[in-house]
Each structure stands twice: as structure tokens, then as C-alpha cells.
Amino acid sequence: MNASQQFAVSVHILTVLAASREQVLTSEEIAGSVGTHPVVIRRILGHLRAHGLVESRPGAAGGWRLEKPPAQIVLGVVYRAVNHEAVLVMHQHPNPGCPVGARIQPALAEVFSAAQTALEAELAHYTVADMLGKVFPLESFQGVE
Amino acid sequence: MNASQQFAVSVHILTVLAASREQVLTSEEIAGSVGTHPVVIRRILGHLRAHGLVESRPGAAGGWRLEKPPAQIVLGVVYRAVNHEAVLVMHQHPNPGCPVGARIQPALAEVFSAAQTALEAELAHYTVADMLGKVFPLESFQGVE
DNA sequence: TATATTGTAACTATAATAGTTACAAATGAA
């Protein structure tokens, strides 16, 4: 596997939690929907909680639920919660003795930063509520167990 | 190393070739500026050639040069020449027995596609000539050996 | 003919990610 699936899994998790409304779900239940291991889910939920998107309760009858209404969870924020690296990365050792090698990195940084901003701005157009609407397009949605 | 540096290296290569104008450069000379192995450079140049951005001549006195003026080489095209994967990737095995798992992938595909388009559209705002201008901002540029 | 260079296959080393195991801490119910 190459690039990180964590953003895709994060959106899946948040959509499942939105579908279950106030009812808490365990990491094992969520893992069953995502198709992975509960520890993978808990790792990602830890990042989402650190950004104020979900809350957890340990112990018996514990689990996870959204901390905000789905319409207030913007995918740009979700993306930044789980991606700490930029999508475009610099090369490591340009030659400082070459006029181009000495100055290419700041030039690349300008372009890469603009591209990253464009990507995240596009993600900011979508919320978890939008995802729920795409997943349940026609039904008068009543929640999922 | 996580994400591919190939786009950064591609832009570096093209900027060096733009700086050397009509004079061909060998993969070894380019590797000296980029700070890597000549085979790495030749691999990337192969992709750039396949997209009509550079041309090569093998044999003694061979090497590489741009196939177009720097102002006509758009970074969006460079990006697509060396990146065959999208920056946002789907998770592999959502559970088709769960209502969300069964329908999350097409929903994610819409969002991921829009984000990819936004990224590449931003890169299309820059050319190799722009990069050359950032690297040599003030000088009346006369070329680099 | 000798030399330089591309073109490419095959291999190694490194690093990132997903998945897994294990277990302490916390919580609620019997």
C-alpha cells in the first residue's frame, strides 16, 4: 500500500457515527463496517478526538460518538486531523553548489503550498452531512444500528 | 521516505534544462545538481519524454534537452507525467453488508476526484519558465553551464 | 575502433502503513 488510507477511513467512520446519531458505537462495530482491525480504528479516532470531532467513553457500555452535528464537521478539518505531511514533498539533497540546486527548494515550496491550499480548500466544501446524503440519497433516513 | 519526490525532482530537472537552454546535459550532470543517482534521473526523464516534454540522444555527446520552450511546459502536465496514483486513496475492504460500507466508495470517489482536480488546476497555473524566474529572480539571466 | 551515453532490468536498503497481539486502566452491571 502506498499512500495513507486514513482520510478515507476517517470519513467512513464519521459517516457511520453520523448514521448512528446519539447512540455510541464501539471500535469493534466501526471496524466491522470499515473492514479492518479495531486498533486501527481507535488510532484514527484518537486523532479525530484530538481535533474535537468525536468523543469517547471507556469501560463497559463505552464507545464513540460525534462531538458536533454532521453538518458542522468539514472534511478539510478531518483531512488535517489525520494528515501531517503535505501531499507534494521536496527532494532531499539538491546541490547547493549549483545555482539551480541552491535555490530550487524555496521556489518549489511556493508552488507546493499553493497546491496544498487548493486541495484543502476543495475538501472544505464538503461536510459529514454531505457524505451521509450521498450514502443515503433517496430514503428518508432514520438511522442505522 | 513516504510520498514520492519524483514531482519535485522533475521540476528541478526541467528548470536545470531550461537554464542550460539548447545545450544538452547528461543524466550525470543533472544528477549532480539534483543530488541523486543518474539512473534515478534517467527513469524520471523517460516519463517526461513519454509526455513530450524532453528529448534525448544516446551515445557520445548525447544527453537531454527540453522539447518545448519553458513557458509552454505547465506543471500540471509534469505532475501527471510522473504521478499515476491519486493523492487521496480509498480504503480497501468496506463491508458490503453495512449500509454505509456498501455505498461509501462512490461517495468518496466524488470528493477525491474534486480534490485531485483542484490540486492539478492549481499546478496548471505555473510553468517551468515561472520556476526559472523564481530561481533567478533579479539577474538578467544568461544561462548556466 | 574507442569512448561516452542512453535505456533498462534486477537487486538492495530504507521507510511508511496496516494489521496484530498484549495488556493496563477505566467503567458499568451483577
Place this chain on the structure above:
DNA sequence: TTCATTTGTAACTATTATAGTTACAATATA
């Protein structure tokens, strides 16, 4: 109080992608 459940997290393994390297055939020039 005791037991079962669940989070929280560290540690480990397996897999995969990338960069780097070696080797060498094919090509072109002088």
C-alpha cells in the same frame, strides 16, 4: 465487590513503495 467490557497504547510483524545501486546491451560520435 467482582466480573465483563471497552478504551488507550505500546510493541511487534508483514507488506509495499521508493530511492538508490549495479550491471550491461544498444547507440552514437569522433
